[in-house]
Amino acid sequence: MDRIYLDNNATTLVDPKVKDAMEPFFCQRYGNPNSLHGFGTETHPYMSMAIDRLYAGINADEKDDIIINSCATEGNNTVIKGVYFDLIKEGKKKHIITTQIEHPCVRESCEFVKKLGADVTFLPVNQDGVVAPAALKEAIRPDETALVSIMWANNETGLMMPIKELAETAKAAGVLFHTDAVQAIGKIPVDVSACPVDFLTFSAHKFHGPKGAGGLYIRNGLKITPLLHGGEQMGGRRAGTINVAFMVGMGIAMELAVNGLAYEDKEVRRLRDKLEDAIVGMSDTLVIGKRELRTPNTILVSVRGVEGEALIWDLNKQGIAASTGSACASESLESNPTFVAMSMDKELAHTGIRLSLSRFTTEAEIDHTIKAFKKSVERLRGISSTYSGPVGKP
Amino acid sequence: MAKKDLIGGALWEQYSNKVSQRMDNPTYRGEITNEEARQLGAKLVVADWGAESCGDAVRLYWAVDPETHVIKKAAFKSFGCGTAIASSDMMAELCLGKTVDEAVKITNIDVERALRDSKDIPAVPPQKMHCSVMAYDVIKKAASLYKGVEMSSLEQRDVVCECARVTLGTIKDVIKINNLKTVEEVTQYTKAGAFCKSCIQPGGHEPRKIYLIDILRDTRLEMERESIQKRSESGSFKDLGLIQKLKTIERTLEKNIKPMLLADGGSLEVSDIQEEGGRVKVYIQYMGVCATCPSAKTGTLFAIEQELRKKIDPSLDVVIM
Incomplete structure (x- = not known):
């Protein structure tokens, strides 16, 4: 791929x-x-x-x-x-x-x-x-x-x-x-x-x-x-x-x-949900926003212990293009206004990763992404000083 | 703005190959256990700096020989972007083989320089400099733990930016070392003021004891004073600013020329000085009997000029207004 x-x-x-x-x-x-x-x-x-x-x-x-x-x-x-x-x-x-x-x-x-x-x-x-x-x-x-x-x-x-x-x-x-x-x-x-x-x-x-x-x-x-x-x-x-x-x-x-709206609502949503379920299945990840309130193609996820820019860097090395609202990835080091407005945890402003699909996204691509995502998160959590294993959710 | 600024999104393109390689495969990632330290006959030091909520956090491990105080092994863990990980890795490497006192002298600039591919091209874009500043802080923290002293004895402890935990000492050092001129640059280099912005100036999210605009102004003044002092001490007239040049000329006139003129019932004052093509023209106006004395335009003028050239600098020319 x-x-x-x-x-x-x-x-x-x-x-x-x-x-x-x-x-x-x-x-x-x-x-x-x-x-x-x-x-x-x-x-x-x-x-x-x-x-x-x-x-x-x-x-x-x-x-x-x-x-x-x-x-x-x-x-x-x-x-x-x-x-x-x-x-x-x-x-x-x-x-x-x-x-x-x-x-x-x-x-x-x-x-x-x-x-x-x-x-x-x-x-x-x-x-x-x-x-x-x-x-x-x-x-x-x-x-x-x-x-x-x-x-x-x-x-x-x-x-x-x-x-x-x-x-x-x-x-x-x-x-x-x-x-x-x-x-x-x-x-x-x-x-x-x-x-x-x-x-x-x-x-x-x-x-x-x-x-x-x-x-x-x-x-x-x-x-x-x-x-x-x-x-x-x-x-x-x-x-x-x-x-x-x-x-x-x-x-x-x-x-x-x-x-293509019917396809978007059914297939793109199915692939998005598949990817989202796999990510949520990993420990200490948090997807922002209720699923039913979101467009069918978008996931914004926070991976505890992994900085956003580092994660998209690592995914990019594996050939996967995602984006981050992390302050570290912006020219001005400023936090993303959407994150600030949503008064999410301060951590989230540095760990938010966005994955957005389209009608051209294939099942094979999602399967590959799930594997690559896990690999990147494991590697970066291995380096992380703020993550030392699952702590469970409060 | 210029041609080079027209295409955005060039953040990663500005990372050196060394930054990229160390991000992908950091050599010193990991930890040192008590057991490992004991086998090395060393004392284990574990220092934490930053927090996930700040966007950067690093933990530095040192195994230090208790006799020689030499750092025998170093390792790190880091929550941060690519440049934070690469900087931490380089920082750990730079600590190796040094004594703790030597390691304390490592600055963020040393880390950034060591990450360059070629000596004239920065390893990271300016807004990413803060990642190496964190490496500088954590060394101080580790040294303070090892020596059992307060960090404040190694640097100023006053935290100016709570979000990014940036201290007054770091801010002043970074301003001086990098010759920073704007609050925006201070923010880019130290991350102070990048988050809630309270510490930039009064009127922000919450009140502070000290603000970046004041620190910058005071530090620049301090730098100015230091540089004036240095220049006047070094005695190079050419390097002085116009006002300092004027003052030097006036001091010499007061001391060596005016008493002579005064004895004859005359005087002079400097109306202006101007720099032209490496020469400094001193415009003078005679007063008292000098104003009408015929020799004031010949012999006296020559004497004044010779005296100034001898006492101060050969580039001086005296001109009568």
């Missing part, structure tokens, strides 16, 4: 079907869709199909917009800065609510508008690691809150937020609601007709599409100041020549992801 990729919450392989679908748009149908000649116009049917696939993928209405952009970071920046420009700078509202466990692109965008004068509340999570609708309700200031931004599923833990209830809570108070659905698309059903979000963002590379393509869903043509000014692309809502190849690829990727 060559290499095993279990870091699918970071990025995924491009599905070969997606790659094939993109191929003609590099050297044959390379026209600029805004051109009036044949090279330009011949791309339009393919773009239409991609748009149809994206709308169908999240069950968006014809009245809604899905702006094609470069990634969820761009979409999230557009929403937060757009709301700042339209409502806060204009003096209509002044408050944004988000959470302590958001991806940096949401957190840092909120910190940015905070510096420009917005009031920002960073909601904590409850003991299950999720944001409680009651906490949101309490934080909303009826006349002041402009936007609520809460991720659909957390990238580190896989924990899913009760997005429907949270969106309804915001809606009931007349507040705009945004969700970063990057870790939800392709893992669990995402249906905007059943969940009253105003904005939703996603990145193609998290569901086997290309890096550098994303989408921003906007309900019912809601006006929001664009992030990029320039040409009239995307109805003037996002300037910049459209990357037709990536847009087509993202459309196919969305269709394949949605069609």
